[in-house]
Amino acid sequence: MPTRQRAPRPSTGRARTTKPGPQPQRQPSTDDPRIMLDRQVGALYEPIPPYPTRTEREGEFYTLGDGEMFLNVGPHHPATHGVLRLVLKLSGEQVVDVDPVLGYLHRGVEKICENSDYYHVIDQVDPLEYVSSLFQEWPAVLSFEKLMDVQVPRRAEYIRVLSGELLRVSSHILYLGFYALDLGGLTPILYSFIERDEIVEMLAALTGARMLFNYFRIGGVNGDLNHEFMSRLGDWMTRAAKEAESQATLLNENEIFVRRTRGVGILDRATALRYGVTGGNLRASGVPFDVRRAHPYSVYPELDFNIPTRDEGDSLARYLIRIDEIRESIKIIDQCLHNMPDGPVMASLPRLIRPRPGRAWGAVEGPRGMLGVYAISDGSDQPFRFRIHDPSFLNLETMPALLPGSLLADTMTIIASLDPVMGGIDK
Amino acid sequence: MDRNLKARLEARLGGYLRGPIYQRHDETEIRIEPGSIPDVLRILHDVVDLRFEILADIAGVDTGEVMQVVYHLWSPMTTDWLRIVADGISRDDPRAPSATFLWIGAEWLEREAYDMYGIIFEGNRDLRRIFMPPDYTSFPLRKDFLLPDDAARSPGAGVRHVERTHVPADLADDPAAGIRRAPAS
Structure with a gap:
């Protein structure tokens, strides 16, 4: 049994005075809810859990070595992209180890989906990937379409790709802005939001909502392209590439940004594969795995685009990959507009869906990596099992591999470069 | 559907398979005993003409009678997703070997399956709750919850x-x- 030392509590800003001699013990009244709340909250954020360690890894982590201390980051911290709590083990200013604590945003969406019918599932999964929620609807409808053997009209597939790629651009642009913000640069986020707002307003004209679209349907999409969307899109496309370049220049040529990210948090190829990392984070480590090409779905085989990869695997490479992907996405949007076929946007389906018993796995490439859904049907109108796989979950899991050895200030760089969305991680 | 993959899987995993290989759309499904998970994953990962190097997902499933652990793998050697269903895990004492020896990333996926179903993955160094609070005592995704x-x-x-x-x-x-x-x- 390893000896456990209690770390000093993080300073609360008040000077603590210890008076000599016996002090009168003031019993807090249990009637006062404020006092009880204070005690509960205090226990909640205690860096060392108030129970014996249960696993090998936990015992190892919560044993302090010589000169080490714990630092609690989050759950409410501007740089943790949601409610992520990190318990950092520090030696001086250097991170020795990290224990991410999840679950502050857990809503039990899988259970909710298993208790709602197939159409309702789509709007239940929307708030998971709240930055790019179409990509969370996509694997759900993909797996349901496989369960039901539905043939999606080609126009609907093109509209899905078009709206998805727009959202990928918006998500990546937002990533660039928040990345810089986490490193202390305020300017890029302002430009990011200008770009993103244009895309989001465009999608609002198409889908009716700005963030939680609820647009994809089993067998197609909710509505056809309309005039407002097309005119906004045409307007944006004339300068999208240029805007993206000028945005990237803000950071690419910023010496502080480059020096704070180059060589920080290096994820090598083998480790990335062992951790199951996907998306831009994996491609920044030199693995050209992109579900759009590795396991094509929808109309991606017909489209011409590249899978950018980089070999460095550091935070800068993860940022540069996103820049390259914005360019590729704009290329795809252009092709979608040129090749958009005519026809219906929905397959004809019954009002109440009861797929035959079976199992299906649908996976798509989102801005953060592979999103998957494993759906089991038992023949009723509700999925028997609805498993949601989120890429941010596994991307975040690499933190105990990336952080040790880096400085405390680089923690924020590394979290921001991984681009986690806590809504998807905590489900 | 990759018929060739079916033949290769039958040749390499013949003794481990429980039931026929099931193929539909772009998915190939094999069923194995939970005890043979490490051997099967090792073969799938290492053998040159299989090379399932990307772990896409680990899901727990409660069918009401038994528990299952379901793996989804991707390989550059085939156009199919591979699904491995480790079937027949007892609901009263669900135990399965861990996949962390091959993919360390399975650690959190298994923690999630433990959190939601109570499946104990032997060999996982960090099998504690991940979403629910540590003093929670139930397993919310079980069918009797x-x-x-x-x-x-x-x-x-x-x-x-x-x-x-x-x-x-x-x-x-x-x-x-x-x-x-x-x-x-």
């Missing part, structure tokens, strides 16, 4: 669910239905 406001399955389909939530807070546990309202002391 019923939601108190399970509106969709109620006769009124959402209309009368409010009535069903008006149960006294200190109502005793109902072990027959698998409902435990108070944490174990």
